[in-house]
Amino acid sequence: MSAQQALPATHRALVQRDYGKPLVVEDIPTPQPVPGSAVLRVEAAAVVSYQKLAYNGTWPNRYLTPIVPGSWAIGRVAAVGPDAVSLQSGALVLFSNFIHARDDPSIAFLSGFADFAQPGSRKLMSGEWRESTYGQYAKVPLENCFPLDEARLCGSPDSGGLGYKIEQLMWAGLALVGYGGLRSIEVKAGETVVIAPATGGFSGAAAVVAVAMGARVIAMGRNKDTMKYLEGLSPRIHTVPMTGNEEEEMKELARFGCIDAFLDLSPAAATESAHLKSAIKSLRAGGRVSLMGGLLGDSVFPYRSVVHKSLTVKGQWMYSPEDARDMIKMIENGILSLNHVSVAGKFSLEQWEQAFEVAAGMKFNDVTVLSG
Template sequence: MPSHNLPSTQTALVQTTYAQALEIKTIPTPEPLPGTAVVKILSAPVLSYAKQVYDGTRKYPYPTPFTPGTSAIGRIAALGSDSTALQIGQLVYVDCVMRSRDNPGDIFLLGLHQGASAGSKKLMTEIWRDGTWAEYCRVPLESVLPLNEARLMGELGYRVADLATIGQFLVVYGGLRDIGIQAGETVVVAPATGGFGGAAVVVALAMGASVIAMGRSETALAKLAGRFEGRVKTVQMTGDVAKDAEELKRASGGSINAVFDIPPPMAAKSTHLKSCIMAVNHGGRVSLMGGIYDDVPIPYQLVVHKDLSLKGKWMYGRNDMEIVIKMVESTVLKIGQLGGVKIVGDYTFEDWEEALNTADKYAGWGSSVAMRPSKK
């Protein structure tokens, strides 16, 4: 007999055929296995580009049929027999970064992308196919992090939809920490007006750095900088490589320690990275976290003669997650509406199409969309 009170079936969003419309279906509720937790989903974020992923525009690889949905906020509903710390009913963050236990290089994103290796494809296809856009989701124990509910929702007043925005901040913290951002340093965030770029500005400031935000829209840059009372300088991307480099130097007062580069796929021909490399200090560091799939030219000799470090980073580790959660609980880092990110839509799974359209419409920094199961 099962030692839990899970229902035998649940309601979930399912994509039966790649790039075709999602459907609300009744499917079996996952059972807890050793090494896993079953989480009752309370709120799951909708990525700004989710519509482009699930309609096939971005051509992300993943198996079908499957249940989409990346990270989430939920409560522990059932636990595998080897769990020793988590408790039934506990509020938790469900992370989407999934790794092989015997080869951490096999990594994929739950409900979104099967990764780049044969091992990661096997994991998503055969083991962890279904994501968080369901009433219940089974995930590895190491993908579940406890949250201090009394502190976050009681004392600080966060709602579950606010807490669901934490994934944006985790991604960029992974890259910023990877290049060793220190208090007092100056970092360029480029471009800074998208969802992840804006999050990088917030996190870099929380880490004690000064920030120069780059972007194409003067209006969006001014709006971003206005939230931080003079703590963020801005430089508009003009496409003039030398001019943009000089503007970066001017904005920094002559010292740039690091660059955080997180452009979207369509920015493959952007010149901003070259301008940043021209402007960064000797011995500077560059974090590459963007979604560009094409080859991008770099000023090779400048990289050599300036002793620059260029580091690629895909996502983050568990220790990064633990640190970010502590930053939120201590108010060093404010997320959700407390951090200036307005929840512009909080939909049930039945309204998934409207949710994806709203997320697509509000793709820039400062807005977020969430989905949740219907109340029964």
């Protein structure tokens, strides 16, 4: 194993001392590797559209302070715990911020973001994994580090590389969510899948991933410009406008014939949207539904369609480690291209407010990153 880097005694990180209060850049002790962990030099940490809401006290998902906030990230391994057997110092990795309890896989939280107020996840997020990726260094679980073939991904096309910027690799974290949902309902090549809405960060990425998996996609949405852009990405992406009228939407969906599956990635604001009913009612008998959205309240379901068409309705939170490894292979093998991914902004830790604002208004398939 290659030599560990010497870690500095302190590093700069964003800290939130009190829930809902502004983040502050501080010099804090650099995390040290313990068994089962790696310390990453954070190259680019993701900022999602609702990052600002997560920390300003208005978000329903809570956590205990103080924390170093954060999200998923691309990092370079700076040091590993004594039980690491394959992760090498210097390796570029995708850090997945979906951390599970090792002694109970049913318990999980999102690093630097939310503990969902469950006792086990609260213990982990306020204890061993309190400091996330909005700093120069972050200590993370070994099993949440997915190695990336840097030479292939970032190398020059002249020498067989794909020529991606490290920031573009961040998009993998957005795409993984939809991939987890699509795999959970076994979407196959040749099938037709409705993705609705399909014009958001996670949902737009899901449309691109579904095409790479070999599916035909019907992307539903309200934003005409983004829908046109989506159609331009692949001849297998078709669009149907979300009009709010169930019958109108079903008539449009019927133009595509047999529909095998539906992935819902609604934000809370879309709780009353007609697409949940129109998409489910348009599925073929035996069709499958993956629910991944952020609806906060209860939703009314087309009960008779679910029963009479023997539909499978499956909830899905995030993705499995196997999904992460397989999707990275798709990217490294050129099956899932990142050429469409543009970097909306790369911000320093001090510029966190600007980063959150830019991310809130990100265009489809943009990524916004923070790095210390």
